[in-house]
Amino acid sequence: MNDTVEPHPSSFVIFGVTGDLAARKLVPALHALQRGGWLHPETTVLGFGRSDLSDDALRERLADALAEQQGGPLGDAWRHLAARIHYVRGGYDEPDAYARLAERLDDEGHADHVYYTATPPQTYGDIVSGLADAGLADETAGYRRLVIEKPFGEDLDSARALNALVLERFKETQVYRIDHYLAKETAQNLAVLRFANTLFEPIWSNRAIDHVQITMAEPLGMEGRGSFYDQAGVVRDVFQNHMLQLLALVTMEPPARYDADAVRDEKVKVLRALACADPETAVLGQYTAAPAGADRPDTPAYVDEPGVASGSRTPTYAAARFELHNWRWAGVPFYLRAGKRLEAKASEIVLTFRRPPHVPFDLPMPPRADRLILRLVPDEGISLRFNAKHPGQGIELDRVGLDFAYQGQYQRPNPDAYETLIQDVIEGDATLFMRADEVEVQWKVIAPLLSATESLRPLPYAAGSMGPVEAAELLARDGRHWYRPRKD
Ligand code: BG6
Numbered sequence: 001m002n003d004t005v006e007p008h009p010s011s012f013v014i015f016g017v018t019g020d021l022a023a024r025k026l027v028p029a030l031h032a033l034q035r036g037g038w039l040h041p042e043t044t045v046l047g048f049g050r051s052d053l054s055d056d057a058l059r060e061r062l063a064d065a066l067a068e069q070q071g072g073p074l075g076d077a078w079r080h081l082a083a084r085i086h087y088v089r090g091g092y093d094e095p096d097a098y099a100r101l102a103e104r105l106d107d108e109g110h111a112d113h114v115y116y117t118a119t120p121p122q123t124y125g126d127i128v129s130g131l132a133d134a135g136l137a138d139e140t141a142g143y144r145r146l147v148i149e150k151p152f153g154e155d156l157d158s159a160r161a162l163n164a165l166v167l168e169r170f171k172e173t174q175v176y177r178i179d180h181y182l183a184k185e186t187a188q189n190l191a192v193l194r195f196a197n198t199l200f201e202p203i204w205s206n207r208a209i210d211h212v213q214i215t216m217a218e219p220l221g222m223e224g225r226g227s228f229y230d231q232a233g234v235v236r237d238v239f240q241n242h243m244l245q246l247l248a249l250v251t252m253e254p255p256a257r258y259d260a261d262a263v264r265d266e267k268v269k270v271l272r273a274l275a276c277a278d279p280e281t282a283v284l285g286q287y288t289a290a291p292a293g294a295d296r297p298d299t300p301a302y303v304d305e306p307g308v309a310s311g312s313r314t315p316t317y318a319a320a321r322f323e324l325h326n327w328r329w330a331g332v333p334f335y336l337r338a339g340k341r342l343e344a345k346a347s348e349i350v351l352t353f354r355r356p357p358h359v360p361f362d363l364p365m366p367p368r369a370d371r372l373i374l375r376l377v378p379d380e381g382i383s384l385r386f387n388a389k390h391p392g393q394g395i396e397l398d399r400v401g402l403d404f405a406y407q408g409q410y411q412r413p414n415p416d417a418y419e420t421l422i423q424d425v426i427e428g429d430a431t432l433f434m435r436a437d438e439v440e441v442q443w444k445v446i447a448p449l450l451s452a453t454e455s456l457r458p459l460p461y462a463a464g465s466m467g468p469v470e471a472a473e474l475l476a477r478d479g480r481h482w483y484r485p486r487k488d
Contacts, residue, residue: 009042010112016119017047023065029418035077044084058087092126098134111142132169147176156443163436177434181242183417186376190249205328213350216338226307233314240446260430271441273326279452285317285468286458287341299463315458316340319471341463347377350483361395381405
């Protein structure tokens with residue numbers, strides 16, 4: 001994100017403006033950008049949707065959602081933005097609706113347009129064709145940028161087909177495929193940590209690192225998304241995208257420049273070196289109701305969540321071991337795990353270093369391995385855990401840490417990932433978005449796990465636990481154990 005406002009106002013079109021994503025993420029992000037002075041003051045927002053709504057009714061709906069999220073009344077920044085929000089009614093497959101949208105965009109007179117698909121994935125094809133048929137992909141008068149939300153396809157074939165369809169009507173440079181994890185501060189900071197310091201890069205390989213763990217644990221269940229999730233499951237929902245993106249950021253080679261092409265070239269290269277996920281070294285799970293006496297005893301089993309098919313075999317938890325076949329990472333296992341209704345909210349990357357080759361002290365137990373922990377959620381920050389001498393006579397070891405926490409260091413909260421992403425689209429910076437080849441290689445890596453989800457019955461785990469007990473076995477076979485968030 002640059003610290004200057006775009007010189008031209010643009011029109012920001014949100015397809016699916018009456019949906020959850022627009023109210024929960026997109027409009028709050030536009031509002032925050034407006035309030036912070038990042039958005040050109042004449043930027044307009046065109047909400048497109050199927051319901052019959054007036055401009056005022058749409059503004060009221062969005063204002064209610066925003067006020068609830070902020071926990072108080074809205075101020076001038078909202079009034080300024082709201083006056084520039086308009087509604088266009090239409091079906092996603094209705095050519096006339098796109099003609100009306102084109103007219104409306106013409107009336108606004110802004111040269112540049114952003115189109116955002118905050119709609120169910122099955123509408124993406126219609127939106128791409130509708131825009132292009134109405135001449136709205138043509139960049140003669142100004143830029144036309146298309147933001148596509150995840151999921152991008154549901155497997156390799158459908159992602160390829162969607163890429164083909166999109167790239168028939170838009171150029172790759174116009175397309176911004178979202179993975180919001182890339183815009184989290186700690187994810188962006190990974191590149192800075194590795195490539196703006198000399199301390200870490202020399203030890204960033206199989207020479208010093210024993211293994212890497214990436215965890216994405218969420219206490220939330222379905223939150224009204226049961227019918228979508230039941231079709232997707234954890235592998236499609238977060239492994240194919242967020243988890244593999246984090247893995248790529250940890251393992252990619254240093255790019256020559258920090259720009260969209262150079263960074264994405266390096267990510268694709270490392271993703272291609274990633275062996276396809278092997279179901280033999282994976283554990284799939286599904287949550288059952290919380291046991292009596294638990295913190296949240298009324299938590300239902302996954303199969304009893306609204307929208308979920310009874311007897312569903314969709315996994316809500318997955319843990320898998322990955323290997324990278326290249327010079328830097330050969331021999332280092334990567335253990336990834338993600339799940340819903342787990343004990344705590346925690347997204348983190350833990351690099352565990354090799355143990356000392358020789359210990360000259362007389363100790364009751366070998367020293368614990370050093371760890372570097374990159375926390376994305378909650379309390380974004382970085383910790384280094386290592387051994388130190390306990391003060392006093394003789395040699396006794398204590399576990400100590402060096403900690404950097406964004407919240408302690410800076411006075412204001414980090415921007416939400418969507419603020420960064422929207423600003424980047426407006427500025428034309430695609431570094432934090434996925435390229436066509438990147439999405440496809442991710443589907444390829446995950447394909448064997450996806451097939452496993454069709455044939456295997458997921459193992460049960462109690463809501464509020466850290467997943468199926470069998471996941472511990474996955475590491476125990478290699479003589480390792482899972483890092484327990486915030487407790488090691
Ligand atoms: C989304 C997934 O991409 O990421 C959700 O679809 C998940 O299932 C969410 O809850 C988590 O994002 P965050 O930013 O809250 O960690």
